[in-house]
Amino acid sequence: MHVHILGICGTFMGSLALLARELGHRVSGSDANVYPPMSTQLEAAGITLQDGYGAANLAPRPDLVIIGNALSRGNPEVEAVLEARLPYISGPQWLAEHVLPGRRVIAVAGTHGKTTTASLTAWLLEAAGLEPGFLIGGVPRNFGVSARLGGAGAPFVVEADEYDTAFFDKRSKFVHYRPEIAVLNNLEFDHADIFPDLAAIERQFHHLVRTVPGDGALLVADDEPALDRVLEQGAWTPVSRFGTAAESDWRLTLEAADASRFRVRHVDERGDEEATVHYSLSGEYNARNALAALAAARCLGVGLAAGAAALSRFESPRRRQELRGEVAGIRVIDDFAHHPTAIAATLGGLKASGEGRLLAVIEPRSNTMRLGTLRARLAESVAAADAVWWYQPAGLDWSLDEVVAASPVPSRVVDDIEALVVAVVAEARPGDRIVAMSNGGFGGIHERLLAALEVAHG
Numbered sequence: 001m002h003v004h005i006l007g008i009c010g011t012f013m014g015s016l017a018l019l020a021r022e023l024g025h026r027v028s029g030s031d032a033n034v035y036p037p038m039s040t041q042l043e044a045a046g047i048t049l050q051d052g053y054g055a056a057n058l059a060p061r062p063d064l065v066i067i068g069n070a071l072s073r074g075n076p077e078v079e080a081v082l083e084a085r086l087p088y089i090s091g092p093q094w095l096a097e098h099v100l101p102g103r104r105v106i107a108v109a110g111t112h113g114k115t116t117t118a119s120l121t122a123w124l125l126e127a128a129g130l131e132p133g134f135l136i137g138g139v140p141r142n143f144g145v146s147a148r149l150g151g152a153g154a155p156f157v158v159e160a161d162e163y164d165t166a167f168f169d170k171r172s173k174f175v176h177y178r179p180e181i182a183v184l185n186n187l188e189f190d191h192a193d194i195f196p197d198l199a200a201i202e203r204q205f206h207h208l209v210r211t212v213p214g215d216g217a218l219l220v221a222d223d224e225p226a227l228d229r230v231l232e233q234g235a236w237t238p239v240s241r242f243g244t245a246a247e248s249d250w251r252l253t254l255e256a257a258d259a260s261r262f263r264v265r266h267v268d269e270r271g272d273e274e275a276t277v278h279y280s281l282s283g284e285y286n287a288r289n290a291l292a293a294l295a296a297a298r299c300l301g302v303g304l305a306a307g308a309a310a311l312s313r314f315e316s317p318r319r320r321q322e323l324r325g326e327v328a329g330i331r332v333i334d335d336f337a338h339h340p341t342a343i344a345a346t347l348g349g350l351k352a353s354g355e356g357r358l359l360a361v362i363e364p365r366s367n368t369m370r371l372g373t374l375r376a377r378l379a380e381s382v383a384a385a386d387a388v389w390w391y392q393p394a395g396l397d398w399s400l401d402e403v404v405a406a407s408p409v410p411s412r413v414v415d416d417i418e419a420l421v422v423a424v425v426a427e428a429r430p431g432d433r434i435v436a437m438s439n440g441g442f443g444g445i446h447e448r449l450l451a452a453l454e455v456a457h458g
Contacts, residue, residue, distance in 0.1 A: 005029035006066070010031070020098075029049055065086050065087065066088070091173075105155070108157065109182060113292075124294065135159065184205065184219065201226075219240050249268060254287065277312070279311055334436055340377035363438035364378070380406075424449060436449070
C-alpha cells in the first residue's frame with residue numbers, strides 16, 4: 001500500500017511514517033517545515049519528502065492519506081485530497097487501527113514530561129527484554145528512532161497527547177489509544193488555541209480515563225489538583241499514586257540537590273520494596289518522570305530493583321537537556337521547554353546540576369505562547385538563569401518588552417537570530433552553559449552559537 005502523510009515532519013506524523021514503513025508500506029509525505037531530527041530520520045528510512053503542499057504531491061495517487069492535525073481546510077493539499085475523493089484518516093486513528101490491536105498499550109499523558117516519561121518507560125521494558133514498540137514525540141537516544149513496532153505482540157508505549165486529532169476530528173488524540181495502563185503525569189492549562197480553559201482539558205483527560213479497562217491501571221501523580229478533579233468525575237480502574245507524598249503508592253525521596261540520585265519506595269498489598277536510582281538527568285521533575293516510568297514498567301512485570309538499575313543507563317531524548325556541543329568550556333544545551341512551568345523546571349534543574357553561569361535563550365513559539373495566554377508567568381519562569389535573551393519571532397502579536405521589564409534577572413529582547421547569536425556569544429565565557437529553549441527549529445541557533453563560539457574562543 002502507498003501511504004502519503006500530510007505534515008510528515010511533525011514528531012507524531014514522522015513517527016507514524018516510520019511505523020508504516022516498518023509494516024512494509026510505501027511511504028511518502030509533505031510538509032512546509034522540515035528540520036532535524038525528524039527530517040534526518042525520515043531520509044535515513046528511505047521516505048520521500050516533498051517540501052511544501054500542493055496537489056502535485058499526490059501523484060502517483062496514494063492508496064491512503066494520513067492527515068496531520070496541523071493542517072486545516074484551505075490547505076491546497078488537503079483540498080486536493082478531498083476533491084480527488086482519496087481515502088483519508090487521522091494519525092491517531094491509523095495508529096489505533098493498524099498498530100495497537102493485540103498489544104498491551106501504555107499511554108503516557110500530561111502537560112509536561114510526556115516525551116521523557118515515555119522514553120524512560122520504553123527503555124525499562126527494553127532493558128527487561130520485552131522488546132517494546134513505541135511512538136514518542138522525540139528521539140530517545142537509547143533507541144535512535146522515535147518509533148518502532150517492537151517484538152510481535154510486545155507492549156507498546158505511546159506518548160498520549162491531549163491536542164486535537166485532525167480538522168475533521170476534534171477529540172484529543174489520546175482517546176483513540178484504548179490503553180491498558182495510563183500514566184497521568186500532571187495537568188495544567190496549555191493549548192490555548194483549542195481549549196478555552198483548564199476545565200475543558202480536564203474533560204478530555206476524563207475521556208481518556210473512561211477508556212482504561214477495569215483490570216488495567218491508572219498511575220496518577222500526587223499533588224496535582226487538576227488530576228484530582230479528573231478522577232472525581234469517575235474512575236473504573238485501580239488508581240496508584242506516585243510522587244513525594246507520604247501516602248503515595250510510589251514515593252520519591254531526593255538524595256542529591258540536583259535530583260540525579262533519589263530513593264524510590266513502592267508499597268502495595270504484596271509488600272514494601274525500595275531502591276536507589278543514579279540518574280543522568282537533573283531536576284525533581286525528571287525524577288518524577290522516572291518514578292512514573294518505574295510504576296508503569298512494574299505493571300508489566302519489571303521489578304523495582306531491575307528498573308532502578310536500568311535507569312542508570314538511560315540517555316535523555318534528543319532536545320531534552322541535550323548537550324549539542326562545547327567550545328572553550330562553554331556548553332550549548334538544547335531543550336524543548338516552551339511553557340512557563342517547563343521553562344522554570346528546566347532552568348532550575350540545570351542550575352542545581354552544575355557550577356558556572358546559566359544563560360537562557362528562549363523562543364516563545366508555541367500556539368499558546370503566540371496567543372500570549374501565559375505571558376504573565378514568563379518573567380518568573382526564568383528566575384534560575386543568570387541572564388536571559390528572549391527572541392521575538394515574526395507572528396508574535398504582543399511585545400516581550402513587558403516580560404523583560406518584570407524579569408527578576410537581566411533580560412533583553414532580540415528580533416533577529418544573527419543579532420541574538422552575536423549578543424549571547426559576546427556575553428559567554430568559559431564555564432557558562434547556554435540553554436536554548438524552543439519547540440521548533442529556532443533558526444538552527446545551536447549550530448550558529450557553536451560556530452560563533454569557535455570564532456570567538458576557538
